[in-house]
Each structure stands twice: as structure tokens, then as C-alpha cells.
Amino acid sequence: MDDKFQTIGQIIGGGSSRILIREKDGSKLELGGLLVIDDADDQTLILQINDLEYRSLIPQSMHELASGMNLEGLGTNLEFMEPQLRNYIVSRSKAILHLVDGIPRIPKTLPTYFNSVRHITEKDLKFLTKPKNPLYLGDVRSGSKILNLPIYIDASEAIPHHILIPATTGRGKSNLVKVMLWSLLDLDNFGILVLDPHDEYYGRNELCLKDHPNNKNLVYYSPDAPAGTNTLVINIKSILPDHLKEIINFSSAQNDAIYRYYNTFGNEWIIKIVEGVEIQDISFKTLQVLKRKFDNILGVYFDELGQFQSRNNIFSDTAGKTTIKDVINSLEDGKIVVIDTSRLLGDAEMLVGSIITETLFNRYQRYKLEGSLNEKPKIGVVIEEAPRVLGKEVIEAQGHNIYSTIAREGRKFNIGLIAITQLVSLIPRTILANINTKIILGNEMAQERAEIIGSASQDLSDDNRTIASLDKGEAIVSSIFTKFAVPIQIPLFEEYCSEHIKESEHQNSRSKREDKNIAFI
Amino acid sequence: MILVNELYKFAHVSDCHIGAQKYPELKKIELDVFNQCLDRCIAENVDFIIIAGDLFHSNLPNMASVKEAVEKMRKVKENGIPIYVNYGSHDYSPNETSIIDLLNSAGLITKIVQGRVDNGKLNLKFFKDPKTGAKICGISARKMGLEENYFKVLDRESLEYEDGFKIFVFHSAISEFKPEFLADMDSIPISLFPKGFDYYAGGHIHKRSINEYMGYGKIVYPGSLFGSYSKDFEINANGEKRGFYIVDFDIEIRNIGFIETPACEYNYIKYDASGKNSIQVQSELLERLKSENVTDKIVLLKIKGELSGGKTSDIDSKLIRNLLTKNGAIHVSINRHGLISKEHKKIQIMENNIPKIENKLFEENIGKIKVTNKELKSEKGVKFANELLNVLRDQQKPNEKKGDYERRIISNAVDTLKINDESENK
Numbered sequence: 001m002d003d004k005f006q007t008i009g010q011i012i013g014g015g016s017s018r019i020l021i022r023e024k025d026g027s028k029l030e031l032g033g034l035l036v037i038d039d040a041d042d043q044t045l046i047l048q049i050n051d052l053e054y055r056s057l058i059p060q061s062m063h064e065l066a067s068g069m070n071l072e073g074l075g076t077n078l079e080f081m082e083p084q085l086r087n088y089i090v091s092r093s094k095a096i097l098h099l100v101d102g103i104p105r106i107p108k109t110l111p112t113y114f115n116s117v118r119h120i121t122e123k124d125l126k127f128l129t130k131p132k133n134p135l136y137l138g139d140v141r142s143g144s145k146i147l148n149l150p151i152y153i154d155a156s157e158a159i160p161h162h163i164l165i166p167a168t169t170g171r172g173k174s175n176l177v178k179v180m181l182w183s184l185l186d187l188d189n190f191g192i193l194v195l196d197p198h199d200e201y202y203g204r205n206e207l208c209l210k211d212h213p214n215n216k217n218l219v220y221y222s223p224d225a226p227a228g229t230n231t232l233v234i235n236i237k238s239i240l241p242d243h244l245k246e247i248i249n250f251s252s253a254q255n256d257a258i259y260r261y262y263n264t265f266g267n268e269w270i271i272k273i274v275e276g277v278e279i280q281d282i283s284f285k286t287l288q289v290l291k292r293k294f295d296n297i298l299g300v301y302f303d304e305l306g307q308f309q310s311r312n313n314i315f316s317d318t319a320g321k322t323t324i325k326d327v328i329n330s331l332e333d334g335k336i337v338v339i340d341t342s343r344l345l346g347d348a349e350m351l352v353g354s355i356i357t358e359t360l361f362n363r364y365q366r367y368k369l370e371g372s373l374n375e376k377p378k379i380g381v382v383i384e385e386a387p388r389v390l391g392k393e394v395i396e397a398q399g400h401n402i403y404s405t406i407a408r409e410g411r412k413f414n415i416g417l418i419a420i421t422q423l424v425s426l427i428p429r430t431i432l433a434n435i436n437t438k439i440i441l442g443n444e445m446a447q448e449r450a451e452i453i454g455s456a457s458q459d460l461s462d463d464n465r466t467i468a469s470l471d472k473g474e475a476i477v478s479s480i481f482t483k484f485a486v487p488i489q490i491p492l493f494e495e496y497c498s499e500h501i502k503e504s505e506h507q508n509s510r511s512k513r514e515d516k517n518i519a520f521i
Numbered sequence: 522m523i524l525v526n527e528l529y530k531f532a533h534v535s536d537c538h539i540g541a542q543k544y545p546e547l548k549k550i551e552l553d554v555f556n557q558c559l560d561r562c563i564a565e566n567v568d569f570i571i572i573a574g575d576l577f578h579s580n581l582p583n584m585a586s587v588k589e590a591v592e593k594m595r596k597v598k599e600n601g602i603p604i605y606v607n608y609g610s611h612d613y614s615p616n617e618t619s620i621i622d623l624l625n626s627a628g629l630i631t632k633i634v635q636g637r638v639d640n641g642k643l644n645l646k647f648f649k650d651p652k653t654g655a656k657i658c659g660i661s662a663r664k665m666g667l668e669e670n671y672f673k674v675l676d677r678e679s680l681e682y683e684d685g686f687k688i689f690v691f692h693s694a695i696s697e698f699k700p701e702f703l704a705d706m707d708s709i710p711i712s713l714f715p716k717g718f719d720y721y722a723g724g725h726i727h728k729r730s731i732n733e734y735m736g737y738g739k740i741v742y743p744g745s746l747f748g749s750y751s752k753d754f755e756i757n758a759n760g761e762k763r764g765f766y767i768v769d770f771d772i773e774i775r776n777i778g779f780i781e782t783p784a785c786e787y788n789y790i791k792y793d794a795s796g797k798n799s800i801q802v803q804s805e806l807l808e809r810l811k812s813e814n815v816t817d818k819i820v821l822l823k824i825k826g827e828l829s830g831g832k833t834s835d836i837d838s839k840l841i842r843n844l845l846t847k848n849g850a851i852h853v854s855i856n857r858h859g860l861i862s863k864e865h866k867k868i869q870i871m872e873n874n875i876p877k878i879e880n881k882l883f884e885e886n887i888g889k890i891k892v893t894n895k896e897l898k899s900e901k902g903v904k905f906a907n908e909l910l911n912v913l914r915d916q917q918k919p920n921e922k923k924g925d926y927e928r929r930i931i932s933n934a935v936d937t938l939k940i941n942d943e944s945e946n947k
Contacts, residue, residue: 225712228673231697231734313735319697322704326696329705520638520671521608521617521661 009035009091009117016110018092018462019047021117022055025084029091030143032466032474032487034120037111042101044124045111047093048487049143050462056087094462096484102127104483122149127483132156133190136183137176137439137477138488144471146489155190157481158437159380160416162407166424166452167441172473173420174200176439177382178208178493180418181336182500184380185212191331192418193360194382195353199342202229207494209338213504219330221323222340223314232339233313233320236300237267238355246401247350248297254290257282270294271317275302297347312343314352328360334377350389357381358402364413378414381406386419387426395428407431424451437479442470458485528775529653532562533743534765535573535692535724538611539590540582541749546852547819552589554747554782558765559593561780563600565767568653570602572630573724574609574662574692578749580619581918582612587620594629603650604630608661609692609724615663615912615936618929633690634661642676647683655770656683659690662725664908668693672713680715686772689715692724698732698740702752705877711737719774727753728761731777739774741766747784751821751854758787758821785851786818794824794860799831806836807844816849825859833860880907908937 008027014020023029029049037045056063058080069075080086095107104127120142128140131154140147167173177194181201184190194201202220203210209218221232241258244250250258261269264279273290295301299311308317330337339356341349360379367373381403383389389403400408403417408431410416419435421427425447432455440456443449449467453460456478460467463485467476473492478485537555542548562570577587597604612619625632635658636645647656658680660671672693680689694708703726711734714721721740729744743765748754757763764781768774790813794802806824813820822841842853883903892898897905912933917926 225710227677227712228710229712230710231712233697233734318730318732319734321701322696322699325701325704520636520643521613521615521634521663 007116007118011037011111011113011115011117012090014092016095016107018050018094019110021047021091021093023052023089023091025088029089030145031469032141032476033091033143033145034140034487035091035093035117036120036124037115037117039111039115044099045095045107046097046099046120046124046484047117048096048466049091049093050466051092053090053092054087055090058086092462096458099124099127119145120147122147125149128486133187134183135159135180135187137180138473138475138490141474141487141489144474151477151482151486151488153437153477153479153481155184155187155380156378158416158479159190159378159418160411160414161436161480162410162416162434163380163418163437163439164386164424164432164435165418165420165439165441166422166443166448168422168443168445168448170472171441171443171470172475172490173441174198175473175493176441176475176490177201177418177420179490179496181209181382182212182493182497185209185214185217185336187334188217189334189377190336191334191377191379192336192382193327193331193353193356193379194336194338195341195349195384196338197341197344197349197384199340201338202340207497209336211497211501213501217335219327219335219337220340221327221337223312223343224340230323230326232323232341232352233316234323234352234355235320236270236298236308236310236315236317238320238324239270239315239351240267241269243351243355243358246354246398247347248293249397253283253286254293257286257290270298270300271308274300274308297345298351299345299348312348314344314348324356324359327356328363331360331379332363332376346388353381353383354389354402357406361402361406361410361413361415364415368413373414376414378416380416380418382418382420384420386417386421387423390417390419390428390431391426392428393426404431407434422448424448424455429455437477437481440467440470440476440478442472442474443467456485457482460485528769528771529568529655530565530767530769531653531655531688532558532565532567532570532765532767532780533573533720533722533741534558534570534746535722535743536575536609536727536745536749537572537590538575538578538745538747538749540586541578544852548586550784550851551747552586554763554784555590556593557782558746558780559597561782562602562767563597565780567602567767569650569655570597570604571633571657571688571690571722572604572606573659573690573722573743574607575611575724576606576609576630577612577620579915580612580614580621581915582620584918591624591629594624598629605633605648605650605657605690606630607632607634607659607690607692607724608663610662610664613661613663614933615908616933618933633657634659638674641674643671643674644676645680647680647687653686653770655686655688657688657690659688659722660693662692664911667904667908669707669709669713672709675713675715677713677715681717686770687718688720688722689718690722694726695723695732695740697734698726698730698742700726700728700730703728711740719770720768728756729764729766729779739777741768741777743779746782751856754787754819754821754854755789757784758789758819787821788813788815788818788850789821789823791823791825793826794828794836795826796829797826798829799833799835799862802828802831803836803840806841810841810844811848813845813848815845818850820845820850820853821856822853823856823859825857826861828860828862831862833857833862836860876907879910883907905938909934912937 009021009023012020012022031049033049035047066078069078098105098107130152133155134152135155137151140149140151165173184192201209220229223232225231241262260282261273265272274294298315300315301309303309327337367376389401395404406415406417438456440452449464457480458478473490475488475490476485477488542551612621624630633648636643645658647658649656660668662668694706696708696710699708716736719738723742726742727745730742732740745753746763762781764779767778767780769776838855845853883906887902
């Protein structure tokens with residue numbers, strides 16, 4: 001018999017919430033492992049192991065006595081008779097899927113008592129087909145064993161319904177996002193805006209998205225743009241008072257002053273404040289505070305020669321007049337736009353993202369009104385450290401911002417968030433409830449796990465320990481678009497993309513040859 | 522003793538678009554501003570002139586306009602002032618048979634774009650101005666922004682390594698410096714330009730600007746001398762000064778001065794027809810226009826809005842034009858793109874730039890064409906179609922025989938399609 005179909009355990013009790021399975025000696029069942037029970041009439045039950053424990057038919061006092069004798073050297077040759085019969089492991093498993101003629105259903109019945117249990121195989125999960133717009137996440141994992149079965153979600157459904165990636169540091173968030181973006185580069189009908197505070201997705205000095213065979217779908221903006229990419233320069237006149245209000249806390253006097261300057265000078269309002277141009281009824285002190293705030297947040301000031309200057313070279317009074325529009329046009333062309341915000345302070349980074357996202361949102365609202373929304377690519381916005389804009393405290397203090405608006409209403413306009421966070425507990429439940437796909441990576445913080453479990457699309461109430469034990473690169477995909485919470489292994493990005501590049505090497509060399517043939521006039 | 526370097530100067534001109542205008546009154550202005558520009562260069566005794574593309578509106582323009590322009594350029598040459606040019610997107614020729622090449626061969630102008638592609642790298646050669654020692658190189662435009670391919674393979678390092686006073690001539694929009702109204706225009710990111718040149722002499726953008734960016738010298742667009750599209754005239758009417766730059770330099774730029782080439786005055790009249798029927802609009806407009814001062818002015822009339830009744834064609838453009846001309850207008854341009862009637866709503870293309878309209882139509886319809894060759898599909902297909910259309914629309918020249926004309930068009934089309942012309946062998 002094929003090893004895969006060997007019996008590895010047997011049902012010995014339990015109920016609908018947890019089924020107890022005695023492990024066959026040496027089978028090495030694992031937490032999170034997927035098991036299969038072949039029941040009668042082409043019915044199959046898939047279970048997942050939530051807990052493992054020792055059981056013994058020998059009284060505990062005997063174990064303790066035998067252990068004492070061994071340790072104290074009084075009976076070095078002591079051993080139990082047929083120990084595999086008397087001492088064993090029992091797993092507590094949860095039925096996660098009932099397959100009737102290969103069609104997945106939510107389990108409502110218990111399998112036959114004493115039925116034998118086997119490891120899962122790729123064939124058991126053949127209902128997990130590749131969707132029309134495949135967004136690759138990883139391969140199915142049973143415990144730590146990886147199956148040769150890639151898991152895709154349909155980007156067309158999942159992106160507008162928002163995706164959350166919760167995990168603590170070092171569990172592979174960036175790796176997952178890279179894998180997802182790499183996969184999305186193969187699709188031509190999704191615009192993805194990536195605000196990249198660590199400048200890690202483009203791959204300035206290492207293998208990353210720029211090396212994708214379809215990198216014509218990638219647009220990169222950076223203040224220090226490598227050849228062929230775009231310089232991140234934003235015209236200061238593109239910034240409206242509302243953009244800043246969403247991000248920065250202003251006193252009511254400062255707020256009034258901002259609008260007075262805007263009404264007086266139009267889109268030159270920041271320049272006039274930074275220049276220190278006084279206007280009636282606005283106190284000198286308020287003006288000075290605003291000047292200092294804009295210098296601290298945006299890094300803009302006037303030098304001793306009376307010239308407008310930007311400390312980070314990102315905000316300009318002359319250049320970058322079309323940057324926002326260019327970014328949005330690229331997104332609308334179905335491209336991935338990575339914006340290196342590593343040189344921006346937190347608020348300025350959020351501001352840049354906010355201006356782009358708000359303009360985009362308004363444009364898509366208009367498309368809906370005109371009836372042309374369905375012709376446009378669906379848009380995803382990747383935001384790191386999501387509580388900065390989706391956090392309860394932020395929303396309470398400053399009201400709803402464009403990101404929380406997208407979280408609540410974006411789906412109607414085909415715009416979704418791909419939010420990354422270490423602290424899910426800071427995001428309001430109302431927003432979490434709108435995020436319909438969660439790719440859960442390892443998390444050792446109990447409170448965070450509780451929040452994740454509480455807002456998951458499937459019942460993960462028994463998976464607390466499983467989530468805690470997720471190793472680097474291991475994840476659980478809980479989504480309204482998957483039949484069950486799928487345990488996956490995310491490939492190491494470098495290996496994944498190297499393989500992909502190798503496959504298209506032949507084509508690349510052909511296009512390089514074409515480049516060499518370019519005639520110059 | 523303080524050593525003072527001798528100051529040199531050059532003129533930076535672009536987008537003269539000679540031959541763009543089809544109305545005699547506008548043709549006259551077009552040539553008049555060109556003559557003003559070159560006369561001023563002679564008067565200022567510039568050491569050389571750079572014309573950064575689109576000296577002519579097409580690669581084989583109307584010969585009457587060419588004749589007058591050439592006469593003026595000959596005068597410039599006789600004054601010892603060389604004219605350095607690159608192709609613009611309008612006067613580019615894929616097989617180097619443009620009027621630019623003709624004048625270059627005749628020694629009247631000098632094409633300064635020289636280089637070759639070796640192993641996938643474009644190595645540009647510097648042209649050294651004999652008098653000033655200024656080192657000039659650059660990249661010509663191609664139709665529909667295809668010059669980006671040249672920029673992508675450009676060996677920037679060797680250009681950056683060169684010492685001396687350096688000028689880079691180009692005819693492209695730069696993404697970071699595009700004016701807002703040209704947001705949809707194809708552009709090249711600044712990161713593809715070689716750094717460290719003293720001066721970047723740009724063309725293509727019909728609006729003047731002097732830009733600066735870290736690691737680059739002055740990045741300058743003089744804008745169009747007069748204008749070739751109705752949008753240019755709108756910009757003129759809104760107060761944009763047209764002209765060119767004269768740049769003083771020794772080992773570096775000392776001054777950049779703008780020289781205006783005034784053409785004529787404008788009267789820009791906007792009329793909102795919303796809620797009125799076509800008869801009301803016609804009579805109101807005529808009444809209003811009677812009192813407008815249009816003497817010796819180009820009049821731009823923009824009529825927009827949704828008529829409450831009647832057809833847009835009820836508004837008689839000829840009558841309006843006659844009235845304004847009678848009152849002394851040099852030229853009347855009527856823009857009715859924004860005018861629609863309630864009963865006769867139709868799809869409007871919100872563009873007033875013909876290449877853009879063509880491009881839009883290609884983009885919208887390319888998907889309907891069933892072809893297997895990838896080069897003819899999607900974005901690439903649109904670019905090809907545009908290039909081919911530009912070649913095919915070229916008109917027969919005066920005195921050009923029909924057979925010669927056909928052969929020229931076929932040859933240009935074959936070059937554009939990059940296929941072997943089998944018909945030649947038959």
C-alpha cells in the first residue's frame with residue numbers, strides 16, 4: 001500500500017467539536033496537521049489537529065516510580081512490556097470539511113466510530129482549483145509537511161474585499177507580500193499601490209520585483225531613483241488642507257489658519273505659510289507654529305536666499321506637478337506602483353499615500369457614477385503598520401480618513417486594502433469585520449491572537465495554539481473565498497522568484513537580442 | 522591679477538513648427554516670429570544656436586514656408602553662427618530623409634545627434650563647437666515617444682565622465698517636469714538622463730520653464746516660438762510669452778535670459794450656451810461679439826454647454842467668423858468641442874490635439890483587430906499604428922511625380938514596419 005494511504009491513527013472518541021484520534025506508533029502527528037477519514041459512500045472528512053497529548057493505560061504512579069528507578073540507577077534495564085500499546089499519543093482534531101462526492105461542505109455529522117485515519121494527499125484537495133485571476137499565496141501545508149498543491153485566491157474577489165496580514169516581527173510578512181506582488185505582476189488587470197517604508201519591494205540592490213519577467217507592469221518611485229525609474233517628487237501645490245487634516249492633529253486655531261491661507265492663496269497656501277507671509281486675523285504665533293510643523297513633517301522651508309527648499313527633496317514648488325496623476329494613471333493601467341517612502345517621516349509618508357489614495361478613490365467614485373467602473377482594473381493599496389491609519393485612537397482623534405473610508409466603502413468602488421500589522425487589537429472590530437481575507441502568520445501575543453481569531457472568516461476558536469506555533473513562513477489563510485482555513489507554507493521569496501526567472505530565461509534572452517538590434521538615428 | 526574667462530553665448534530655441542499653419546495669416550506670423558528669433562540671435566552675436574527639435578512641422582513640409590525659413594538660416598550662417606539641431610517628433614524621419622537631413626547635407630544646419638548601438642548600449646558621440654569648445658550631444662525624438670528605447674540603452678556613464686562644458690539636447694517631456702495639462706503625454710523619467718551636464722536643452726513641451734534637479738544642470742524648455750495647436754493659442758491668449766533663451770557661459774552657465782518674440786494680440790472669448798436654444802445662442806453671440814475689440818487680434822471663441830433646444834449646427838460659424846473678420850480680427854478660431862444639444866447628444870472626444878484623438882481611437886479599437894503577431898497588439902500595436910499613420914498621411918509634394926510619391930510612401934511604411942520590402946525584388 002502507498003505510504004500516503006497508510007493508517008496513522010484511529011478515532012477513539014470525542015464529539016463534533018473535537019474528535020480524539022489515537023496515533024499509530026511512529027506516525028508523528030503534528031499540530032495543524034491535516035488528516036483524512038474515508039467514510040462510507042464516497043464521503044470523506046478532513047480534520048485538522050488542534051492539540052496533542054500523551055495517554056497511557058498504565059497508572060501515573062507507575063510511570064513516576066519507573067522514572068525514579070531509572071534516574072536513580074536502581075533499575076537501568078526497566079522497560080514497559082509492549083510500550084507502544086500502553087503509552088501513546090492522542091490528538092484532538094477538528095472536522096473542518098466534509099467532502100461528499102468531492103464537493104466540500106461544512107461538517108455536520110461525525111465519522112464512523114473507530115474509523116481509521118490517514119494523512120491528507122493532494123488528491124483529497126483537488127477541489128482547490130486555480131481561479132481566473134490567481135493570486136498565489138503558498139502551498140498547502142499539513143503540520144510542517146508541504147504538499148505539492150499551490151493555493152491561490154481570486155485577486156478579483158479578494159482584493160476589493162480587503163486582505164489583512166497580521167504577524168509579529170520576523171514571521172515573514174515582507175516575504176509574503178513580495179510573493180503576492182510577484183504573483184500579481186503576472187496579472188494585467190490589477191493596480192496595486194505599495195507604500196514601501198523600508199524600500200524593500202523594488203529590489204534596488206537585490207533580487208526582487210524589478211527582476212520579474214513582466215516588470216513592464218512595475219512602476220517605481222523613489223527620491224533616489226535608479227536609472228529608468230521615476231523620481232518621487234510631489235508638487236507642494238497638490239496638497240490640500242483636507243489631506244493634512246486626516247494625518248496631522250491641528251488645534252482649532254491652526255485649523256482656522258490653514259483654511260484662511262487656503263482661501264486666500266489657493267494652492268500656494270503651504271508656500272505662503274512656510275514663507276511666513278502674514279494675513280489679517282491670524283496670529284504671528286500660530287503662523288510660526290504652522291511653519292515649524294510643516295518643516296518638521298514635510299521638511300519644507302525657505303532658505304536665507306528666499307528660495308523654497310525641501311530637506312528630503314520630495315516636495316517641490318516647481319517639479320512633480322503630474323506625479324499624483326501619473327501614479328493614478330499607472331494604477332488604472334493595471335500596474336503595480338511601488339513608492340519608496342523610506343526617507344519620509346511617518347506623517348509625511350501617510351500624507352503622500354493619502355493624497356494618492358484619495359484622488360484615486362474620487363476618480364473611481366466618478367467611474368461608478370458614469371457606469372464605467374467595471375471596465376477599470378481593481379485596485380489594492382498595500383499599507384504597512386496599518387494601525388497608523390486604521391487604529392481606533394487615530395480614528396477617534398482625527399475622524400475617519402481615506403484608508404478607513406476604503407476599508408468601509410472601498411468594495412463598492414473596487415478598491416481594497418492589503419493591510420499589514422503586528423497589532424490587530426488596535427484596529428476597530430467594525431473595520432476588521434470588513435476585511436474578508438486574513439493571512440495569519442505566527443503570533444506569540446495572546447491578545448493579538450484572540451483578536452485575529454475573533455475576526456476570522458472561519459471558526460478558528462480551537463486554533464489558538466496552532467497560530468502560536470506557526471513557524472516562519474507558515475500561515476493560515478482564512479477567507480470567505482476559501483472553503484476552510486487553509487494552512488499554507490509561503491515559499492522563500494528568493495527561491496520562488498529564482499525559479500520563475502529561470503523558466504522565462506529563454507524569452508528574456510530573445511528580447512535582449514532584440515534590444516541589441518536597435519537602430520539609432 | 523584676476524583672470525576673467527571670456528563669456529560665450531548660445532541661443533536655445535525649440536518647436537518652431539514651420540509649416541504647421543494652413544491659413545495664410547497664421548503662416549505669416551509663424552515665419553515672422555522665426556525671423557524675429559534668428560534676427561535677434563544675429564544682433565546678440567550668439568556663438569551658436571541650438572534648435573531642440575521640431576524646427577519644421579513635418580519631415581517634408583510645405584516648400585514655400587521652407588524657402589523663407591532657409592533664406593533666414595542662410596543669413597545666420599553667413600554671420601558665422603552655426604545652427605545645431607536634433608529631430609523633433611514632427612520632423613523625424615525613420616530613414617533619414619527629412620528636410621532636416623536635406624539642410625544638414627547642404628551645410629545649413631548641423632545634426633548633432635551622433636552615436637551607435639554596440640552590444641545593446643547606445644554610445645553617444647560629443648560634437649564640439651569649434652569656437653566655444655562646448656561639447657554637445659543628444660537624442661532625437663521619434664514618433665509617439667519611442668525615443669525612450671534610446672534612453673533606456675544609453676551609456677550614461679561615459680557621458681557623465683566627459684569633462685568640459687556640456688550640453689545635452691533632447692526633444693521629450695521629462696516626467697518630473699511635465700506641466701499639469703500635459704499629464705497624459707508620454708515622458709521620460711529624469712533618471713534616464715545622464716547627470717552632470719551644464720545645460721539640458723529641451724524641446725517638445727510648448728511651455729517654457731527652467732528646472733533644476735539634484736545632480737543635473739539647468740533643464741530648460743523654451744517652449745514653442747508661436748504654437749501649432751489650438752491649445753497653444755489658448756495658452757498664448759492667457760498671457761504666456763513666447764520666445765527663446767540666450768545663455769551666457771564660460772566654464773559654467775552664467776545667465777539664462779528669456780527673449781520674447783511677440784507675435785500678435787489675442788482675444789479669448791468664452792461663451793456658455795447652457796440652457797439656451799440655438800437661436801438664442803446665435804443672436805446673443807453675434808450681439809456680444811459686435812462689441813468685442815478684435816482689431817489685429819487672433820480671436821479664440823470657445824462655445825460650451827448643453828443647448829436646451831435646436832441643433833449645434835444651427836449656430837453658424839461662418840456668420841460669426843465673417844463678423845469678427847469684418848471687425849478686424851487677423852484670424853478666428855472657433856472651438857465647439859464642449860457644445861452639445863439635448864436632442865442630439867453624441868460621444869465627444871475631449872481632445873483638441875489631433876494625434877491624441879488618433880491615439881485614443883487606436884487604443885479603443887486595437888482589441889477588435891484579430892492578429893497573431895504580438896507586435897501588432899495592445900500598446901505596441903497602437904504605437905505601430907500611429908507611426909504608420911504618420912507615414913501614410915504624408916501628402917504628395919508639389920512637382921513630385923505620382924510614382925515617386927507612391928514609392929516614397931511605401932518605402933517609409935516598410936521602414937516603419939521593419940519588414941523587408943519584397944515588392945522591390947519583384
